[in-house]
Amino acid sequence: MTSGLWELVLKGVWVTIQLLVCSALLAMAVSFVVGVLRTHRLWIVRFLAGFYTEVFRGTSALVMIFWVYFVLPISFGWQLVPLWAGSLALGLTFGAYGSEIVRGALNAVDPAQKEGGIALSFTPWQRMRLILLPQAVPEMIPPFSNLLIELLKGTALVSIMGMGDLAFSGNLVRLALQESAEIYTVVLLIYFVIAFLLTRGMRGLERKLKAGTGKPVGSTADQELSRPETTGVGGAVA
Amino acid sequence: MKWDWSAVSGFMPHFWDGLLVTLQILALGSLISFALGLVWALLMRVPSRWVTWPLGAVTEFVRNTPLLVQLFFLFYVLPEWGLTFSALATGVFAIGLHYSTYTMQVYRAGIEAVPVGQWEAATALNLPLRRTWTAVILPQAVRRVVPALGNYVISMLKDTPMVMAITVLELLGQARLYSQEHFQFTEPLTVIGVAFILISYLASLLMRALERRLAH
DSSP states (O other), X not given: OOHHHHHHHHHHHHHHHHHHHHHHHHHHHHHHHHHHHTTOSSHHHHHHHHHHHXXXXXXXXXXXXXXXXXXXXXXXXXXXXXXXXXXXXXXXXXXXXHHHHHHHHHHHSOHHHHHHHHHTTOOHHHIIIIIXXXXXXXXXXXXXXXXXXXXXXXXXXXXXGTOOSHHHHHHHHHHHXXXXXXXXXXXXXXXXXXXXXXXHHHHHHHHHHHTTTTOOSSOOHHHHHTOOOOSSSOOSOO | OOOOHHHHHHHHHHHHHHHHHHHHHHHHHHHHHHHHHHHXXXXXXXXXXHHHHHHHHHHHHHHTSOHHHHHXXXXXXXXXXXXXXOHHHHHHHHHHHHHHHHHHHHHHHHHHTSOHHHHHHHHHTTOOHHHIIIIIIHHHHHHHHHHHHHHHHHHHXXXXXXXXXXXXXXXXXXXXXXXXXXXXXXXXXXXXXXXXXXXXXXXXXXHHHHHHHHHO
């Protein structure tokens, strides 16, 4: 491969990383807001948050991307920059998966902890911030780590819309060189290295957050089988 | 927002064609992933580093890289090696292979969750290894893994649109074709989006019912 083509691949890596960061931030915001709302005491709030999760988790990420690229501009007049359109579609979809993780972890906190907060007359917001979240967040890290890898894999979808990410530059190089095996192997390896680094980073984060809580790092066989329905997400035993 | 019902009725015949292809991919892909996943899970128990290490590395690689690029790889590289399959067959195989690396984890967890006493009882009864697996361990393991496998079928459903990228006309492929021919994007794309939500919701209800039946 000539240096010009390598530059193309590197540019693709950069776009993929930008997309990953933007959509991961959006997905995280969505999953915390929706996940916390799903434990709200008013049924209508719980219902609306649950409805959001069902709708965005129910549809395919690729269909969502098509919708944001083709239907939003025509029907609503919102023409988004490709990077934002891709981040929006991926962030909303993966945020719905993430909200299940947040809800599951919040519900898994010992009810006595919440009752303790009520006995100390904490406000609901104080209970969430000072009691529930500090205990729930470390438990969320392994499923979030799986979700992040799925999101990385999801970023390749925007190449179908012509956005110049890693998968797209792979296709361009294939057209230029006609050496499919080499270029796709390189692209897959790059994705794998990024995924590997992300997994390592998340595992370090889990160790750090769980230090001193007396809980084991990683998941057991039982947790693997009783994983909340995340459909399409997770699978790797941390 | 403009909504044109005539575009919906015009798209519906294509919708049913696409749905049939999507469900075909889903059914065949599930079968491949269930079978291959079990093979991987059993091979991972072979007490030899020469088997488990390469297999573990390859499945980890397949699991952590995008299905889309794997589809491109199989679609463009296999013909270079003299293996030519239809786009549909390639898509089914890619999805089945990709998800077998997930189902393998599920089977492994299911096998590990069988109580040790069952193994000891099989040894005490002097059952041969084959009978231990087919009559004692696997029936109990499979019962435990059905809900988890069902979740992967639902997520496979949501990954089937990707085979559109290798020219298969499933739901999304049909919707795109229709949109480009008639320049009406809103209706076909919304119709298939709603269809995906409905199908996966029904499937998750079905899974929950199945889970309850298997629970006791």
